[in-house]
Every structure is written in C-alpha cells, then in structure tokens.
Amino acid sequence: MPAKTINDIVALCKRRGFIFTGSEIYGGLGGAYDYGPYGVELMKNIRAAWWNAMIYSRNDIEGLDAAQITNRLMWKYSGHESSFSDPLVECKKCGARMRQDKMKDPTKCDNCGSTDLTEPRAYQLMMGLSIGAMADGAINAYLRPETATTTYVNFKNVMDARPHKLPFGIAQIGKAFRNEISPRGFVFRMREFEQAEMQYFVNPADDEKYFEMWKKIRMDWWINALGIPAEKLRFTPHEKLAHYAKAAGDIEYEFPDGFDEVEGIHNRQDFDLGSHTKAQSEFKINAHVMENKDSTIKLSYSDPQTGENFIPYVIETAMGVNRAMLAVMLDAYTDEQLPDGKSRLVLKLKPSLAPVKAAVIPLVRNVPELLTIANNIENDLRKLHIGRIELENSGNIGKNYRRHDEIGTPVCITVDHQTMEDNTVTMRHRDTMVQERVAITDVPRRVMEIING
Numbered sequence: 167m168p169a170k171t172i173n174d175i176v177a178l179c180k181r182r183g184f185i186f187t188g189s190e191i192y193g194g195l196g197g198a199y200d201y202g203p204y205g206v207e208l209m210k211n212i213r214a215a216w217w218n219a220m221i222y223s224r225n226d227i228e229g230l231d232a233a234q235i236t237n238r239l240m241w242k243y244s245g246h247e248s249s250f251s252d253p254l255v256e257c258k259k260c261g262a263r264m265r266q267d268k269m270k271d272p273t274k275c276d277n278c279g280s281t282d283l284t285e286p287r288a289y290q291l292m293m294g295l296s297i298g299a300m301a302d303g304a305i306n307a308y309l310r311p312e313t314a315t316t317t318y319v320n321f322k323n324v325m326d327a328r329p330h331k332l333p334f335g336i337a338q339i340g341k342a343f344r345n346e347i348s349p350r351g352f353v354f355r356m357r358e359f360e361q362a363e364m365q366y367f368v369n370p371a372d373d374e375k376y377f378e379m380w381k382k383i384r385m386d387w388w389i390n391a392l393g394i395p396a397e398k399l400r401f402t403p404h405e406k407l408a409h410y411a412k413a414a415g416d417i418e419y420e421f422p423d424g425f426d427e428v429e430g431i432h433n434r435q436d437f438d439l440g441s442h443t444k445a446q447s448e449f450k451i452n453a454h455v456m457e458n459k460d461s462t463i464k465l466s467y468s469d470p471q472t473g474e475n476f477i478p479y480v481i482e483t484a485m486g487v488n489r490a491m492l493a494v495m496l497d498a499y500t501d502e503q504l505p506d507g508k509s510r511l512v513l514k515l516k517p518s519l520a521p522v523k524a525a526v527i528p529l530v531r532n533v534p535e536l537l538t539i540a541n542n543i544e545n546d547l548r549k550l551h552i553g554r555i556e557l558e559n560s561g562n563i564g565k566n567y568r569r570h571d572e573i574g575t576p577v578c579i580t581v582d583h584q585t586m587e588d589n590t591v592t593m594r595h596r597d598t599m600v601q602e603r604v605a606i607t608d609v610p611r612r613v614m615e616i617i618n619g
C-alpha cells in the first residue's frame with residue numbers, strides 16, 4: 167500500500183531523521199525545515215542525478231552557483247519588485263490571512279467560514295534585507311526568490327569564460343526564499359526552499375522546437391532518474407500565461423490530494439535578458455556618477471556566421487528539489503503485508519537515490535571476530551565511494567532490517583558464524599527480502615551492481 171497522506175511521510179521523516187521542523191525547540195517557524203542525516207543524503211542524491219543529466223551528460227550546459235544575497239536593483243529591473251506578489255485576503259472575523267487564488271471558496275474564510283473578508287491586496291513575496299555597516303534599515307538587498315534571475319545577470323560572464331554557439335544553457339542548483347502567505351503541505355510550499363533551474367538560450371526562430379525538446383527531456387528524467395512511474399506524472403499547460411511567457415506548463419506529480427506542480431517549463435522569450443540589457447543603459451547614469459563608465463552591459467549574442475547581434479530567447483526548466491524529494495518519498499513509501507500476517511514499512515527508493523547504500527551487520531553484538539570481518543567489509547565498501555555505508559553493532563538483526571527497510575537501504579550484509587568457516591555472508595535484498603549467501607570477495611561488485619541498477 168502506498169502512503170495515504172503526507173502525514174505518513176511527515177512521521178517517517180521525523181522518526182528516521184530525514185526532515186525536522188525548523189527552529190523546533192523554539193516553537194518552529196512556518197515554512198522552514200531542517201534536513202537530518204538521511205534527508206541530506208537523499209537531497210544530495212537528487213541534486214547529483216540532476217547535475218549528471220544537465221552538466222556531465224551533455225556539452226552544451228554550464229554550471230553556476232550565484233549568491234543568494236542580491237542587489238536590490240536586480241529585482242527592480244527584473245520586474246519582481248513591482249509584480250512578484252500574491253493576492254492576500256484577510257478574514258475580518260478571525261484574522262486568518264489567505265492566498266486568494268488558493269482558497270477553497272474565495273468568498274469564505276478557509277479557517278472560520280466567515281464571508282466578512284478584506285479585498286485582495288498585492289502581497290510582496292520577496293524577503294528584503296538591510297545589509298552593510300551603513301545600513302539604515304531601508305531595503306538594499308533581497309534574498310533571491312528564484313535562481314533564474316541570478317543566472318540571467320551572469321549570462322555575459324559565463325559566455326566570456328566559456329564561449330558557446332547557440333543553443334546553450336546555464337544550470338544552477340540553490341536556495342530560494344519567498345515570504346509565502348500560507349506555507350503548506352510539509353515541504354511542498356516553504357519560505358526557504360531549493361531550486362534546480364536551467365536556462366537554455368536559443369535562437370528565437372527555434373524556440374518552439376526547444377520548448378518541446380525540454381518538455382520531453384525533463385519528463386523522461388522524472389521517470390528514469392527518479393524512478394517515478396509515468397502514470398503518476400503529467401504535463402499541464404498553464405491556462406493563463408505570465409506576460410513574458412510565450413508558452414509554459416508544469417510537470418505535475420500525483421500527490422495524495424491530487425496532481426500538483428513539481429517543475430515548470432517556460433518559454434520566457436527575450437524578456438529577462440532584454441530587461442537587464444535595457445536596465446543597463448539606465449543604470450549607466452548611476453554608474454557614471456560612481457565613476458564606473460564601463461558598465462553598459464549587453465546581454466546579447468553575436469552569431470559567428472551571420473554577424474547578427476540579437477537577444478536570445480530562453481527556455482527554462484525550473485524544478486523544486488524539496489518537492490522532488492517529497493514525490494520520491496511518497497512514491498517509494500510502501501506499507502507491505504507479509505505472508506506471516508505481519509507488516510513492514512519499506513521505502514522502495516531507486517538504489518542510486520538511497521541515503522544509505524549498504525548496511526553491514528554482525529549477527530551477534532560485540533563478538534570481536536565477527537566485528538573485525540564486518541569492519542573489513544565496511545572499509546572495502548567505503549573504497550567504492552558510492553555514498554554512506556553503515557555498520558550496525560546492536561545485535562538485534564530484526565530491528566536493524568526494519569530500520570534499513572524504512573530508510574530505503576537497498577541491501578544488508580550480515581556476518582555470522584558461518585562467515586568464519588567459509589568466508590561468505592548473507593546479502594538481504596530490501597524489496598524482495600530474499601537472502602543469499604555471497605563470498606566476501608564478491609560483495610563490493612554485487613553492491614555496485616545493485617546501486618547502478
């Protein structure tokens with residue numbers, strides 16, 4: 167049986183150390199979560215799968231990691247400062263604050279049902295900062311609300327350092343911050359979250375072709391790299407396009423409450439590079455005052471064949487890493503009835519994503535001979551550099567299997583008395599619970615096979 171509700175995942179995450187409430191012992195903070203020992207591993211593996219697909223498997227995409235604290239002007243000229251907002255409605259009776267476009271019924275308070283509501287007002291989503299020794303409390307910087315804009319403003323830097331012909335892309339994974347009115351759904355909508363976004367710069371004549379190409383590449387990635395079944399995913403075009411978009415849609419995953427967005431694919435045309443290029447001429451006036459006369463920067467492209475200079479179009483793929491992890495966990499979560507009438511909880515993760523790659527378990531606790539062999543196997547597995555390997559020395563084999571099933575460890579390797587006689591160990595496979603005898607010398611190769619699927 168799959169996870170019935172997000173609460174199944176919340177409980178597992180807390181119990182086994184994937185995700186904790188942020189600032190928990192001080193009462194928590196809405197929309198902020200802390201990732202524990204296994205959560206950091208799962209996030210790292212999802213990031214690695216994305217980076218492998220975007221950077222290491224291709225030669226047309228460069229990587230970037232821009233600062234999260236950003237100059238206020240960047241967001242003035244990108245249009246975010248004036249228009250990156252949600253419609254906020256307040257209940258005059260109970261004081262609840264809601265996002266109008268997400269209300270169950272926009273005429274009634276979600277909390278108390280009252281119809282006495284304020285008119286919607288635009289609520290700025292960016293988190294402003296006042297930084298520097300001379301800061302007077304006025305906002306002079308923002309925590310970025312997306313990675314994308316910090317990629318656009320580096321277009322020229324990357325092109326100068328690594329010249330490419332179109333089409334080419336810049337990929338970035340990193341934190342983003344939004345002062346969401348109503349964070350919800352555990353890590354689905356947070357105030358601090360992580361994005362994996364790629365901006366693909368194309369000749370305007372080719373935009374539709376590459377929009378379709380990236381829709382397919384990204385959907386295939388969700389299926390093959392994350393192991394999500396195709397029938398749990400769908401692509402939904404946006405009904406209402408943002409003013410800068412020519413085409414846009416979302417990859418959606420079927421959460422327990424229904425399909426919802428996990429990644430956006432957007433044809434943003436030349437809006438962003440164009441806006442920042444235009445802004446530079448205005449900004450040059452300021453720069454001149456600051457005696458930096460060199461600041462006119464054109465975020466454009468010169469075609470080496472035709473000599474034509476133009477602003478490329480952007481096809482964007484924008485994934486939420488935390489949402490990806492939530493979808494992966496929901497999908498892997500299996501409450502399984504066993505033939506003996508008992509049940510077990512098992513996280514059937516793709517082995518490449520599993521937080522712990524293998525557990526080595528001496529059958530009896532503190533028997534030096536067994537422990538020495540287990541330590542040697544652990545060390546041999548560590549040399550593979552495949553991720554986290556755990557040694558369990560509690561002597562309770564049933565408990566160990568249960569824990570590793572719940573955190574999704576693909577294989578447990580048990581060292582017992584027979585090991586001392588014939589140098590074999592038991593390999594227990596997570597999904598089938600099949601146990602087989604394997605020569606110690608064969609263990610690393612077998613584990614590699616399992617992890618590589």
Ligand code: GAP
Binds near residue numbers: 311315353
């Ligand atoms: N650069 C385009 C952009 O930021 P978006 O649809 O606002 O587009 C992209 O965000 C992805 O980031 C979403 O599909 C979602 O997975 C994730 N995301 C957005 N807001 C989020 C939030 N408050 N908490 C968690 N993930 C979020």
